[in-house]
Amino acid sequence: MTSATTPExxxxxxxxxxxxxxxxxxxxxxxxxxVSFSVRPGEHVALVGExxxxxxxxxxxxxxxxxxxxxxxxxxIRYDGDDLLAMTDHERRDLxxxxxxxxxxxxxxxxNPVVPIGVQIGEVLQRHxxxxxxxxxxxxxxxxxxxxxxxxxxxxxxYPHQLSGGMRQRVLIAIALACEPRLLIADEPTTALDxxxxxxxxxxxxxxxxxTGTALVMITHxxxxxxxxxxxxxxxxxxxxxxxxxxxxxFARPRHPYTGGLLRSxxxxxxxxxxxxxxxxxSPSDALSWTAGCAFAPRCGNRIDxxxxxxxxxxxxxxxxxxxxxxxxxxxxIGEETS
Amino acid sequence: xxxxxxxxxTGPAAGPGDGATVVxxxxxxxxxxxxxxxxxxxxxxxxxxxxVLVALAAPLLAPYEPASTQWAxxxxxxxxxxxxxxxxxxxDSFGSDMLTQLLYGARQSLIxxxxxxxxxxxxxxxxxxxxxxxxGKVDTAVMRLVDILLSIPSLLLAVSVAAVMGQSQLSxxxxxxxxxxxxxxxxxxxxMLSQSRSDYVLAAGALGIRRRRIVLGHVLPNxxxxxxxxxxxxxxxxxxxxxxxxxxxxxxxxxxxxxWGRMLVxxxxxxxxxxxxxxYPGVCIAITALGFTLFGEALxxxxxPRQRR
Numbered sequence: 001m002t003s004a005t006t007p008e009x010x011x012x013x014x015x016x017x018x019x020x021x022x023x024x025x026x027x028x029x030x031x032x033x034x035v036s037f038s039v040r041p042g043e044h045v046a047l048v049g050e051x052x053x054x055x056x057x058x059x060x061x062x063x064x065x066x067x068x069x070x071x072x073x074x075x076x077i078r079y080d081g082d083d084l085l086a087m088t089d090h091e092r093r094d095l096x097x098x099x100x101x102x103x104x105x106x107x108x109x110x111x112n113p114v115v116p117i118g119v120q121i122g123e124v125l126q127r128h129x130x131x132x133x134x135x136x137x138x139x140x141x142x143x144x145x146x147x148x149x150x151x152x153x154x155x156x157x158x159y160p161h162q163l164s165g166g167m168r169q170r171v172l173i174a175i176a177l178a179c180e181p182r183l184l185i186a187d188e189p190t191t192a193l194d195x196x197x198x199x200x201x202x203x204x205x206x207x208x209x210x211x212t213g214t215a216l217v218m219i220t221h222x223x224x225x226x227x228x229x230x231x232x233x234x235x236x237x238x239x240x241x242x243x244x245x246x247x248x249x250x251f252a253r254p255r256h257p258y259t260g261g262l263l264r265s266x267x268x269x270x271x272x273x274x275x276x277x278x279x280x281x282x283s284p285s286d287a288l289s290w291t292a293g294c295a296f297a298p299r300c301g302n303r304i305d306x307x308x309x310x311x312x313x314x315x316x317x318x319x320x321x322x323x324x325x326x327x328x329x330x331x332x333x334i335g336e337e338t339s
Numbered sequence: 340x341x342x343x344x345x346x347x348x349t350g351p352a353a354g355p356g357d358g359a360t361v362v363x364x365x366x367x368x369x370x371x372x373x374x375x376x377x378x379x380x381x382x383x384x385x386x387x388x389x390x391v392l393v394a395l396a397a398p399l400l401a402p403y404e405p406a407s408t409q410w411a412x413x414x415x416x417x418x419x420x421x422x423x424x425x426x427x428x429x430x431d432s433f434g435s436d437m438l439t440q441l442l443y444g445a446r447q448s449l450i451x452x453x454x455x456x457x458x459x460x461x462x463x464x465x466x467x468x469x470x471x472x473x474x475g476k477v478d479t480a481v482m483r484l485v486d487i488l489l490s491i492p493s494l495l496l497a498v499s500v501a502a503v504m505g506q507s508q509l510s511x512x513x514x515x516x517x518x519x520x521x522x523x524x525x526x527x528x529x530x531m532l533s534q535s536r537s538d539y540v541l542a543a544g545a546l547g548i549r550r551r552r553i554v555l556g557h558v559l560p561n562x563x564x565x566x567x568x569x570x571x572x573x574x575x576x577x578x579x580x581x582x583x584x585x586x587x588x589x590x591x592x593x594x595x596x597x598x599w600g601r602m603l604v605x606x607x608x609x610x611x612x613x614x615x616x617x618x619y620p621g622v623c624i625a626i627t628a629l630g631f632t633l634f635g636e637a638l639x640x641x642x643x644p645r646q647r648r
Contacts, residue, residue: 063545097546104545109538114560123556124546175546 010081011038012215013062013183018075020057020066031057032239033290034314035075037232037325041182044209044216046226046247048262049236055219058236059185062217063102064092079183098128100183101176106192107168111160117144117171118156121178128179143174148204166197170204177208184209187219202228223266227251232324235259238295241314246324255317255333257302294331302332370641380637386630393442394449401439402427406595410434419613432605432616435597441623443597448627451512452577458516460570463523470524471531471562472554482528485521493518497580501589508591515580519573526569530562537561564642571635575628582624599624 019033032054039045047055060066061073064084077084079100084092104110112120121143122136131139141153147170149155160168169189176184186205190198206229209216218230226233226247233250235243235258243256254260261280282299289295293308300307310331317326332338374380393400413420414434421429428437470481488496497514504510534540535558543553584590585600599620606616 065541065544093547093549095547096544097548102542102545104538104542106538110542112539112543112557112561115557123543123548123552127546127548127552172542 010040011078012041012080013217014038014076014078015058015062016076016078018058018061018073018077020054020061021072021074023070023072030239030289032061034240035234035236036241037234037244039183039215039217039232041215042213043232044218044230045232045234046218046220046230047234047236048220048223048226050221052238053236054239055236056187057239059102059187059217059219062185063096063100064089065102094128097124097181098179099181100185101179101181103169103172103176103184103186103189105188107165107172108160108192110172111168113160116157116159117163121156121171121175124175124178139178140174143178144171146208147171147174147177148200149174164197165193166201169193169197169201173201173204173208177214180212181214183215183217185217185219188221189218190222190225191220198225205229223251223262234325235262238290240290240295240329241327242296242329244314244325244327245317246321246326249321249326253335255328255335256330257300257332257334258296260334261299261301294329302330302334302337304332304338306331370638373641374637377637377640379633380641383630383633383635383637386626387634390445390627390630391449394445397442397446401436401442403436403439405439405443405597406433406435408434410436417612419609419616421613421615428619429615431602432609437616437619440597440602441599441619444599444602444620444623445627447591447596447598448578448581448624451508451515451581452574455512455515455577455581456519456570456573458512459519459573460523460566462516463520464527464566466520466524467527467531468554468559471528471535472551472558478528481524485524488517489521489525494580494583497584498587498589501584506589506591508593508596511581511584511590514584514589515577518580519577522569522573523566527562527566530565531558534558534561565639568635568639568642571631571638575631575635578631579624579628582620 015038016036018035020031022029022031035054035058037045037047047058049055057066061071062077062084066073068089073085075085079095084095087095111117118137118140121140122131122133125131125136125139126133129136137156138153140156144152144155146152149167149170160171163171169192173189189205190201193201202225205216208214216229218225220226230247232246233244234241235250235256237258243250243254243259245255250259251263254263258280261278264278265280267277280299290311293310294300294312297303297307312329312331314327314329317328319326374384410420410426410430412434414430414432419430419432419434420426423429426436426438428441431437431440466481466485470478470485491499496518500514500517501510504513531554540553540557543557548557581590581598582600582603585598586604588604590598590600602620603617606613606620610617
């Protein structure tokens with residue numbers, strides 16, 4: 001059920017039937033289930049969804065950063081053919097930062113406030129590249145220049161609070177890319193930034209990863225980010241993928257009512273003046289579990305009787321572009337309404 | 340590919356003169372600027388500085404040898420000679436020069452206060468770091484031990500230690516230090532645990548940084564602020580406790596060592612006739628403790644991350 005096409009060349013990251021269950025005091029919560037996707041070298045894949053859709057938990061599971069005691073991760077996560085879930089903590093730690101890196105949402109809190117930025121960049125170089133302090137310092141200055149911080153080597157002694165949000169995110173990107181990882185996960189890298197800075201940071205990310213073969217997983221709720229950067233899109237709702245499609249067909253012809261709703265709720269330049277934006281009614285907290293019916297049904301304009309009694313499966317769709325995954329989890333998709 | 344990115348603007352704060360960017364200012368320096376603006380902090384700092392200077396320079400400032408009792412004959416059961424040209428603050432109950440005894444008393448308070456606080460700080464910090472950094476069973480074991488210590492009133496604990504170890508300067512220091520261990524251990528563990536949940540710790544984990552490095556290089560430096568403040572406040576407590584132990588007769592047994600607490604005890608019998616005998620050392624204790632407290636409180640505010648701008 002999971003993939004319509006076998007991607008080639010071989011996927012760098014291949015996630016199959018991932019589920020994450022948190023053991024809480026109020027019982028178990030299934031944050032992610034039946035999530036499958038793969039990323040090839042050089043490919044840019046987006047996981048899209050609102051808060052609580054499980055996209056961040058998915059990325060933390062890939063990185064191996066979920067608390068081992070309270071979170072149970074099942075399914076398979078293969079990196080370069082190796083099963084990450086079968087590795088020891090030690091082996092996974094050696095991969096993190098060197099092979100796979102992550103950029104976090106909030107640059108204000110993701111840097112240590114009392115450690116100069118040069119030390120924070122140099123630390124990862126010393127850890128994974130066995131550099132001396134002096135080598136790491138020189139390299140750190142170069143890295144800062146690469147992410148567009150003028151005078152990089154002279155700013156190594158500065159503290160995070162002396163930098164603006166955009167600058168901090170540049171520093172975090174420099175740290176993530178320091179060891180030239182083959183997989184980069186960016187978890188809402190622009191959400192906490194001013195709109196004007198967002199575009200700069202996305203442009204920077206695009207420049208840094210394109211042509212290097214770096215595989216990028218972009219976690220976002222912003223379809224604008226997706227449109228500019230990603231090849232393959234997986235839309236998530238309440239912990240499951242509801243629609244997978246390459247970028248172009250997804251924007252041109254969204255099939256799942258949730259994807260359609262997301263697209264209608266962002267402003268477009270070509271829309272008639274004065275046309276109101278159409279929000280999706282309700283909020284993600286209205287989502288039901290997937291046990292009886294579709295979790296999106298309470299907010300869905302295309303709801304039919306079947307939606308609240310049966311749980312839709314993710315079904316492979318005709319692939320418009322070879323090599324891309326195309327799948328849909330809906331009984332009554334846009335354009336094929338039964339009633 | 341990345342060699343040339345000149346077309347990319349470097350963000351609004353890239354300019355050296357930009358308001359958001361104060362080049363070269365560290366967090367501690369920011370705290371220092373805030374400290375200087377607060378009048379209470381300045382008052383506290385002045386008192387602390389004076390106290391330390393007086394304590395260090397006591398042999399130079401004191402007009403007489405400490406504990407010299409050549410005027411003991413002048414002391415009668417009814418009265419002690421008051422201020423005169425030779426003795427600015429008069430004599431004390433043993434016939435020594437009051438000013439000299441007060442100056443040397445400051446020296447004694449400083450030594451015992453600093454040593455005992457350092458003792459409490461280092462043992463407490465070691466316990467707190469191992470509990471907060473290692474977690475799990477170590478955390479549970481250490482914190483139960485600390486709970487036991489904490490359930491005993493600190494003065495009672497100090498009295499017990501002093502009683503077991505006998506009367507000496509060392510036992511006073513150990514007694515007061517031991518009483519401070521649980522405070523430092525709890526404080527440091529607590530702030531380390533809350534820092535461990537920070538985003539930058541997660542981010543460091545995402546870079547494969549080793550656990551020991553994360554704990555010592557990231558979590559610990561961020562957790563030290565409250566501990567520094569507590570150490571300052573503990574100096575005030577220690578100085579009061581030194582006096583209290585002496586007052587209870589558990590202090591240094593060497594009568595040649597001038598000590599504010601013991602001066603208070605000696606003044607007790609004569610309080611009706613000569614209140615000044617108790618007032619001078621009492622005021623010294625109060626002002627010194629006040630100075631450290633003011634300074635510590637101001638330090639707490641200056642290091643508060645919510646005030647960082």
